[in-house]
Amino acid sequence: MNVVNGLYIRKCLAGCILIMIMQTPLPADEDTRLLVAGKIITLHSTELNENRTLLVYLPDNYEMMEEKKYPVLYLLDAENHFFHVTGIVQFLSSSWTMPQMIVVGLINVNRDRDFTPVWIPNSRLSGGADRFLDFLEKECFPAVESRYRTEPYRILAGHSLGGTLTVYAFLTRPYLFGGYIAVSPALGLPKNMLLPDIESHLSEKNRRNKYLYITLGNEPSYRPGIDRFTELLQDGSGDGVVWRFVSMPKYHHGTTPHLSVYHGLEFIFDGWQVPARIYAEGLDSLRAYYDALTERFGYTVKIPEQMIRRLGYETMAYDRETARIIFEEYVRLYPDSPKSHDSLGELYELEGKYLIAKKHYETAVKKSRLRPDGYEDLYMEHLQRIRDKLTSKLF
Amino acid sequence: MNVVNGLYIRKCLAGCILIMIMQTPLPADEDTRLLVAGKIITLHSTELNENRTLLVYLPDNYEMMEEKKYPVLYLLDAENHFFHVTGIVQFLSSSWTMPQMIVVGLINVNRDRDFTPVWIPNSRLSGGADRFLDFLEKECFPAVESRYRTEPYRILAGHSLGGTLTVYAFLTRPYLFGGYIAVSPALGLPKNMLLPDIESHLSEKNRRNKYLYITLGNEPSYRPGIDRFTELLQDGSGDGVVWRFVSMPKYHHGTTPHLSVYHGLEFIFDGWQVPARIYAEGLDSLRAYYDALTERFGYTVKIPEQMIRRLGYETMAYDRETARIIFEEYVRLYPDSPKSHDSLGELYELEGKYLIAKKHYETAVKKSRLRPDGYEDLYMEHLQRIRDKLTSKLF
Numbered sequence: 001m002n003v004v005n006g007l008y009i010r011k012c013l014a015g016c017i018l019i020m021i022m023q024t025p026l027p028a029d030e031d032t033r034l035l036v037a038g039k040i041i042t043l044h045s046t047e048l049n050e051n052r053t054l055l056v057y058l059p060d061n062y063e064m065m066e067e068k069k070y071p072v073l074y075l076l077d078a079e080n081h082f083f084h085v086t087g088i089v090q091f092l093s094s095s096w097t098m099p100q101m102i103v104v105g106l107i108n109v110n111r112d113r114d115f116t117p118v119w120i121p122n123s124r125l126s127g128g129a130d131r132f133l134d135f136l137e138k139e140c141f142p143a144v145e146s147r148y149r150t151e152p153y154r155i156l157a158g159h160s161l162g163g164t165l166t167v168y169a170f171l172t173r174p175y176l177f178g179g180y181i182a183v184s185p186a187l188g189l190p191k192n193m194l195l196p197d198i199e200s201h202l203s204e205k206n207r208r209n210k211y212l213y214i215t216l217g218n219e220p221s222y223r224p225g226i227d228r229f230t231e232l233l234q235d236g237s238g239d240g241v242v243w244r245f246v247s248m249p250k251y252h253h254g255t256t257p258h259l260s261v262y263h264g265l266e267f268i269f270d271g272w273q274v275p276a277r278i279y280a281e282g283l284d285s286l287r288a289y290y291d292a293l294t295e296r297f298g299y300t301v302k303i304p305e306q307m308i309r310r311l312g313y314e315t316m317a318y319d320r321e322t323a324r325i326i327f328e329e330y331v332r333l334y335p336d337s338p339k340s341h342d343s344l345g346e347l348y349e350l351e352g353k354y355l356i357a358k359k360h361y362e363t364a365v366k367k368s369r370l371r372p373d374g375y376e377d378l379y380m381e382h383l384q385r386i387r388d389k390l391t392s393k394l395f
Numbered sequence: 396m397n398v399v400n401g402l403y404i405r406k407c408l409a410g411c412i413l414i415m416i417m418q419t420p421l422p423a424d425e426d427t428r429l430l431v432a433g434k435i436i437t438l439h440s441t442e443l444n445e446n447r448t449l450l451v452y453l454p455d456n457y458e459m460m461e462e463k464k465y466p467v468l469y470l471l472d473a474e475n476h477f478f479h480v481t482g483i484v485q486f487l488s489s490s491w492t493m494p495q496m497i498v499v500g501l502i503n504v505n506r507d508r509d510f511t512p513v514w515i516p517n518s519r520l521s522g523g524a525d526r527f528l529d530f531l532e533k534e535c536f537p538a539v540e541s542r543y544r545t546e547p548y549r550i551l552a553g554h555s556l557g558g559t560l561t562v563y564a565f566l567t568r569p570y571l572f573g574g575y576i577a578v579s580p581a582l583g584l585p586k587n588m589l590l591p592d593i594e595s596h597l598s599e600k601n602r603r604n605k606y607l608y609i610t611l612g613n614e615p616s617y618r619p620g621i622d623r624f625t626e627l628l629q630d631g632s633g634d635g636v637v638w639r640f641v642s643m644p645k646y647h648h649g650t651t652p653h654l655s656v657y658h659g660l661e662f663i664f665d666g667w668q669v670p671a672r673i674y675a676e677g678l679d680s681l682r683a684y685y686d687a688l689t690e691r692f693g694y695t696v697k698i699p700e701q702m703i704r705r706l707g708y709e710t711m712a713y714d715r716e717t718a719r720i721i722f723e724e725y726v727r728l729y730p731d732s733p734k735s736h737d738s739l740g741e742l743y744e745l746e747g748k749y750l751i752a753k754k755h756y757e758t759a760v761k762k763s764r765l766r767p768d769g770y771e772d773l774y775m776e777h778l779q780r781i782r783d784k785l786t787s788k789l790f
Contacts, residue, residue, distance in 0.1 A: 035450060037432035037478070055430060080489070083432070087482025088653070094475070095649040254490040258483070262653065 037086060038103075043143050047135040048114075053107040054078075054140070057086040058148070059093065059100035066371070067336065070102045071153040071297075072144060074136070074177070076115070076162035078105025081257060085157070088262050098269035099301075101155075104144055115158070115165040117195060129168050137176060151299040155179035155268060159257045161186055163214075164194060167229070170212055170241075171201035178297060179211040181264035184256045188225020198229060202237040209296050212243040213264035217251035274307070283311065283326050302333050309343055316347060323347055331360075338368035342379050349386060354393070358386045432481060433498075438538050442530040443509075448502040449473075449535070452481040453543070454488065454495035461766070462731065465497045466548040466692075467539060469531070469572070471510070471557035473500025476652060480552070483657050493664035494696075496550075499539055510553070510560040512590060524563050532571060546694040550574035550663060554652045556581055558609075559589060562624070565607055565636075566596035573692060574606040576659035579651045583620020593624060597632040604691050607638040608659035612646035669702070678706065678721050697728050704738055711742060718742055726755075733763035737774050744781060749788070753781045 038057040045052050055078045059070055075085055082105035093100040108114070112126050119127035144150065156177045158166040163185025170180045187195050212233075216226050230245045232238070244267055248256055272293070278285045286303050293301040308330045316323035327344040334340045345360035361383040368376045433452040440447050450473045454465055470480055477500035488495040503509070507521050514522035539545065551572045553561040558580025565575045582590050607628075611621050625640045627633070639662055643651055667688070673680045681698050688696040703725045711718035722739040729735045740755035756778040763771045 033435040034429075034431045035433040035435060035477070036429045038430040040430060082430070084482035084486035087479035091479035091653045095652075097650060255492060257490075258486045258657065259654075262657075 037083060038105075041147075043140065045135050045139050047131055047139055048109070050109055052109065052135070052140070054144075055082045055103075055105035055107065056144075056148070057082070057089065057103035057105075059102065060090070061100065062102075062149075067149075068100075069149045069151045069299075070100055071151045071155065071178075071299075072102045072104055072148075073155045073157060074140075075103055075105040076156075076158035076165060077111065077160075078107050081105070081157075081159065081261075084258055085261050088258070088265065092262070092265055092269075096273050098265055098272050102144075102148055102150060104140075106140075111161055115161040117164070117168045120194070129165055130172075132165065133169055133173055133176070137173070141176075151297075153178045153297050153299050155181065155265075157181040157183070157261055157264065158185070159183040159260075160253065163187075167212075167214075168195060170207075170210070171195075171198060172205075174205045174207050174210050174241075178209065179264075179268035180213065181261055181268075182212070182214045183260040183264075184216055184219055184222060184253050185214065186222060186225065187229050188222075194225070195229075198232060199237070202232055203239075205239070207238050208240040209298070210241045211268040212238075212241055213260070213267045214243070214245045215248055215256055215260040215264070216245075217248045217253060217256040219253050222253075279307070279311065282315070282322070283308075283329060286311070287329075303329075305330075305334050305337060305339070308333065309339060312343055312347070316350065320347065320351055324351075336367060336371065338364040338371070338373055338375065338379055341367060342375075342382060345382060345386070349382075349389075354386055354390050358383065358390065361386055432478060433500075436542075438535065440530050440534050442526055442534055443504070445504055447504065447530070447535070449539075450477045450498075450500035450502065451539075451543075452477070452484065452498035452500075454497065455485070456495065457497075457544075462544075463495075464544045464546045464694075465495055466546045466550065466573075466694075467497045467499055467543075468550045468552060469535075470498055470500045471551075471553035471560060472506065472555075473502050476500070476552075476554065476656075479653055480656050483653070483660065487657070487660055487664075491668050493660055493667050497539075497543055497545065499535075501535075506556055510556040512559070512563045515589070524560055525567075527560065528564055528568055528571070532568070536571075546692075548573045548692050548694050550576065550660075552576040552578070552656055552659065553580070554578040554655075555648065558582075562607075562609075563590060565602075565605070566590075566593060567600075569600045569602050569605050569636075573604065574659075574663035575608065576656055576663075577607070577609045578655040578659075579611055579614060579617060579648050580609065581617060581620065582624050583617070589620070590624075593627060594632070597627055598634075600634070602634045602636040604693070605636045606663040607633075607636055608655070608662045609638070609640045610643055610651055610655040610659070611640075612643045612648055612651040614648050617648075674702070674706070677710070677717070678703075678724060681706070682724075698724075700725075700729050700732060700734070703728065704734060707738055707742070711745065715742065715746060719746075731762060731766065733759040733766070733768055733770065733774055736762060737770075737777060740777060740781070744777075744784075749781055749785050753778065753785065756781055 038055050041054050041056060043052045043054060061068070062070070073085075073089060075081055082103070086103050089101050089103055092098045110125055112123060113128040114132035115129060116126040117129040141154070154177045156166050156169055156179070158164075158181070160183070163182035164187060166180050166182040167185050167187060169176055214226065214230070216222055226245065233241065233243050246260075246263065248259070251259070274286065274289055278289045286307070290301050290303050308326060312323050312326040312330055315326055324347050327340070327347050331340045331344050341360045342364035345357045345364060348354075348357035348360065361379060364379040365376070365383055368379050433450050436449050436451060438447045438449060456463070457465070468480075468484060470476055477498070481498050484496050484498055487493045505520055507518060508523040509527035510524060511521040512524040536549070549572045551561050551564055551574070553559075553576070555578070558577035559582060561575050561577040562580050562582060564571055609621065609625070611617055621640065628636065628638050641655075641658065643654070646654070669681065669684055673684045681702070685696050685698050703721060707718050707721040707725055710721055719742050722735070722742050726735045726739050736755045737759035740752045740759060743749075743752035743755065756774060759774040760771070760778055763774050
């Protein structure tokens with residue numbers, strides 16, 4: 001296998017997903033080749049006056065797609081949840097349920113301190129949620145967003161007290177995240193000490209297009225807090241938030257997290273996969289659909305390259321004029337993709353417009369030299385074919 | 396963080412789960428620390444006359460627990476499913492839904508060839524399922540089982556044609572695996588060419604304590620094959636198999652795998668977590684419960700160490716005689732655990748039997764020197780205390 005000693009590379013296993021492989025400098029032994037799930041980075045926080053450890057998962061194609069940007073899922077209690085949640089993200093994005101995404105897992109220093117909004121009597125350290133959110137907003141996000149290619153869309157997921165912090169972030173700083181997954185959150189304590197002022201927080205902020213997913217297992221002591229909160233949401237508080245509460249009676253506090261994150265991401269990205277009906281209606285409907293996704297998520301969501309190319313070729317079989325419009329849109333959306341120029345070239349070649357076809361094939365070849373995609377020979381072949389056709393026309 | 400250059404070690408992050416960390420020999424840079432999801436090993440197959448690549452996931456505590464053995468989940472189409480399925484295994488075992496488990500993912504060479512029981516007309520290569528199962532039985536299992544510490548309990552999970560192979564293994568070699576998860580399996584083709592002779596296979600073998608979990612999304616073309624098969628099972632064919640078919644109408648062929656494996660493992664290990672009622676009944680009920688699990692899974696399933704220790708200390712508060720029986724059983728089940736001897740020592744100390752208490756504390760100290768568990772100082776302290784008590788008795 002194609003493994004580089006002492007460096008990690010991305011390699012395609014059987015052409016399906018990309019897995020990072022690295023080799024240690026140990027004596028050659030097949031067991032030293034390892035599958036890598038993520039990186040560990042350390043960040044000094046001035047807000048918290050301590051070093052924080054982040055676990056970072058990058059999507060399979062991160063290195064290859066040099067211009068692509070990704071939303072970021074911030075995950076609390078990463079020591080427990082990073083590995084299984086990155087598995088969910090990899091699966092849901094590879095099956096087109098949601099976009100590929102960066103996951104940043106936060107390793108705890110003191111979760112009681114960081115995840116509680118107010119001081120809890122008899123606790124050693126608590127009430128640091130505002131400082132922790134300051135750290136996220138002023139230090140963690142800038143560090144992640146300067147280091148990695150990110151879209152301005154973030155999700156926060158937390159379990160138990162991490163769920164408390166998630167709901168608190170939703171209440172007090174809804175502009176920080178677009179999606180919130182609060183798993184078995186502790187929202188109520190005797191005298192509502194854990195999350196005070198819910199009502200006034202809820203009435204204050206704009207929550208349009210914010211998605212909130214809350215779950216609870218068979219955890220009776222957590223129920224009153226959840227009930228109080230969801231009643232407020234039910235009554236229309238929260239100004240435009242799209243929310244769902246799911247009861248999981250067969251699960252307990254320790255078993256709710258995995259399925260909650262899975263279904264929470266499905267909920268937040270409901271509609272990410274374009275319905276067959278929209279695709280069948282053609283380019284205008286597709287464009288309107290992706291414009292709506294762009295509006296909803298707050299960053300440009302383009303018609304996927306494979307989709308618009310496929311639509312173009314399918315349309316070319318019976319309506320060249322429409323196919324030309326589709327391929328022109330394809331080139332406009334993906335100007336650096338050799339394939340887009342090659343596709344438009346094929347359309348013009350079919351229409352007998354050899355000179356303009358040649359121009360697009362030339363662009364495809366040029367782009368593919370800058371960014372090889374494995375089809376360089378095909379683009380060259382097309383260019384040669386059109387040159388031959390042009391030559392034979394001359395004589 | 397405690398990272399060793401050029402070697403990987405297991406490190407406890409915040410005391411919850413263990414993640415393997417390794418560092419490349421590149422210049423010191425925090426980004427070179429990587430989280431490792433598994434190993435890649437290569438195996439030459441004489442049966443198939445080719446090299447096969449296996450991805451191997453070891454449980455978090457594999458290196459620490461030097462004598463512990465683990466069941467093995469064999470996963471087909473590992474290039475697609477290894478990462479997200481190992482996440483499920485890590486989560487479900489860390490939340491006590493099932494045992495910790497080794498996962499062996501098989502990377503494809505030619506899945507059409509390997510996963511189809513009979514030759515499919517017009518296919519280039521097909522009908523190699525028997526040879527592939529020979530490879531598993533005669534080469535892959537011995538290689539895995541000689542290299543890693545395994546219990547004699549295996550599970551097979553496969554999707555699509557991998558589901559076909561999974562059902563075929565269940566039909567023709569039910570002795571190979573204890574649990575079968577067939578996700579969206581292709582069981583029927585026109586004229587039932589894909590899986591012939593289901594009826595005769597089903598009637599032939601002993602399937603006592605075999606667990607079979609089958610799922611299907613919104614995949615109408617797969618339905619007739621599934622219906623035919625489940626009707627046979629419903630009619631009582633399959634001699635003792637415990638099976639379930641789950642329809643997932645909201646999911647399609649590409650989105651069924653993750654939840655199917657999750658719920659399939661829940662199904663296979665239903666009852667793995669001891670009910671509170673059994674625990675409350677005490678040692679005899681617990682012993683009977685774990686004897687039944689041992690019978691069902693075909694390998695010794697012991698009362699978990701934490702559980703029997705906790706039961707002992709809880710019982711010690713009101714019934715020393717019973718607590719002594721529990722701690723003696725604890726020592727019998729975990730003779731190499733320093734904690735078991737320390738616990739029995741505490742019981743005898745409480746009973747005033749200082750000499751025998753001293754003997755057990757000495758064993759705890761000795762065992763903890765062989766296998767440090769972080770409590771060495773505590774065992775020494777107990778030993779010193781009992782020595783002081785014995786000395787003060789003398790004078």
